[in-house]
Amino acid sequence: MAFVTLLTDFGLKDGNVGVMKGVIWGICPEAQIADISHNISPQNVPEAALILFRSAPYFPPGTVHVIVVDPGVGTERRPIAARIGEWFFVCPDNGVLTMLLERAEEERWPVDIVHLDRPRYWLPKVSHVFHGRDIFAPCGAHLAAGVPLHDLGTPIDDPVRLDLPRPRRDAQGWHGEVIHIDHFGNVTSNIREEHLGEALLKEKERFVVRLAGVEIHGLVNTFGERPPGELVALIGSTGNLLVCEVNGNAAKRLGVKIGDAFDALLPPLR
């Protein structure tokens, strides 16, 4: 079995995602293809990096993840392919792999990256503006079909990395920021359960989460612990600290946007 995923900012109207699937099947007919998202905000590489980081590890070993959020298409930016842990990645070299590379360092996963510089693995005619179709889909399909990573290009060890915002700790607690707002309006911060610490999580009721001028006292485990319409703070399914409105849309209610301050404070015991 060969699995390929697609993550782009192409939207679903114009047929470009379908075209990539056609190209993949032309090279690797047995590929099963899943869409991760095609609604990344146009040219938003950090957003794609986050979605990829949260999604990629849930796929079977050997899955090839093709990511095309590519503001630099047709310029000197390199097309690359990588093995990180048990998965393959094919994308422009623009930092979209940053969070996975960091996790690989933490978990001591193997990492191997090549510059896709061998046109014999691309479509015969390469446009200046649609490398998703002409380079990334074909190289992803060759990987899925079993071509070794090192056949596709020359090894590199200097992939572009994003400068991701990190939460800052002081005596009051953790000071982070909003890094994602999901379909339900749930607001994700870059403060993670590792930051709060296992011991502290046992004192969930002591935390105060501050966002958009509102303070939420205590963390819950899940939405259903509180009545509809109430704001709650909790650790989400990816380990990040969230603010949600039960059966509602917290982001709209609070008017928050990516980059807004998001604090998790721990007042001293009296």
Added chain:
Amino acid sequence: MAFVTLLTDFGLKDGNVGVMKGVIWGICPEAQIADISHNISPQNVPEAALILFRSAPYFPPGTVHVIVVDPGVGTERRPIAARIGEWFFVCPDNGVLTMLLERAEEERWPVDIVHLDRPRYWLPKVSHVFHGRDIFAPCGAHLAAGVPLHDLGTPIDDPVRLDLPRPRRDAQGWHGEVIHIDHFGNVTSNIREEHLGEALLKEKERFVVRLAGVEIHGLVNTFGERPPGELVALIGSTGNLLVCEVNGNAAKRLGVKIGDAFDALLPPLR
């Protein structure tokens, strides 16, 4: 061949649908997966119930339908799996199967339901907020891979049922309500062709459909019988009585919403 479908309110932006596919392929690599819809209004179980009812029976016998519209995630609501007729269903126990269970009673289809209470069929780590990934996708994949339904959990016979609105008959005709507005703005009522009766359908021109203060005289067979811009009433592809604007959007034009009154009257012959 193993077929799995997904029906959620997750939207298509955040990668959560893709994650479920990754989990399914990790357990059942040969699964072919189709999306039914991921644009159910957030937490809208009745809407999901209707879309599921209309879609599920068109899939091959043995297809596993995974439905995750789950306002109660993380609370005491049960995760369940069911065989209804020739298909399997995996979902929270919140009434989303109601219409299929009613049809099963009418058609004397077999029904078998279990409470998914055996964590060895779930992901090793279960979050409080994403049971689609952690419980429903894995259990659906195990069913698709051939695990017997009764291995996944303990039989139950008291699934939650929705109290669905029923049309009411009086001397004037049928009084129903709007239960769905589709992508084209076509307005679906809960009045069905069975209600109108085969004999009466032969006198289609006698019916008067009343919606949002407008009266439409006579039923047509299809849109193309009338010029663009005209309002028509007809039996839709699922057997329900609809109001449509030919090549237009009836819902926007009439300003209707779910729950509005929708009547099909039969004036007496003179």
Added chain:
Amino acid sequence: MAFVTLLTDFGLKDGNVGVMKGVIWGICPEAQIADISHNISPQNVPEAALILFRSAPYFPPGTVHVIVVDPGVGTERRPIAARIGEWFFVCPDNGVLTMLLERAEEERWPVDIVHLDRPRYWLPKVSHVFHGRDIFAPCGAHLAAGVPLHDLGTPIDDPVRLDLPRPRRDAQGWHGEVIHIDHFGNVTSNIREEHLGEALLKEKERFVVRLAGVEIHGLVNTFGERPPGELVALIGSTGNLLVCEVNGNAAKRLGVKIGDAFDALLPPLR
């Protein structure tokens, strides 16, 4: 391997696309199915024709493309299936194949078209309003499963053709119009690289593109040659002349719509 694609104006909310996949798998269980687009504007056959033309040839030989943008459903318009070049097409006879038929004439591809007039290849019960489910999906699945085209219906040689807008040449250059606006707001014209001529493309800096009262001097190869926010004109990935805003939305900025004038002028050398 059997590949099927779907291209409709159904949207992704109501489950109708999923239903077509269920019907296809019931007839051809090994079919791999890709979505081209389900966000064609309602009843917009020319838009579907363009998206199909750009997408279909990237799929493997033998792929069956099922297109359902069908304002005439239930009327006398014929359901048809065609072989054009190496691909199959199943759709209402409303002109959606026009651009592919023209290309077939240019490239001397084989063309073979039948009227789908044999109900034994349809679902047993055919509605008046959802032939995508009842006729087109089943016939597409039978083709994918290997049923010969001529078994499905009676040959015809008079498919409906759209009267597509053509660019006009005069002493100043080419006068075309806007035929598509994509997800990024890039504006596609019907002026193609063949029109501009290979020799002239070597003098890219001489061209003046005029759209919505704005003049863009010179063509670039790709977005990244200019800074974000600048308007550029270039040959897109399908060979058409585009106007784009680098990392922005040209269509919104210029307020253009389908059918607006789009000129590529070549001022005389002094």
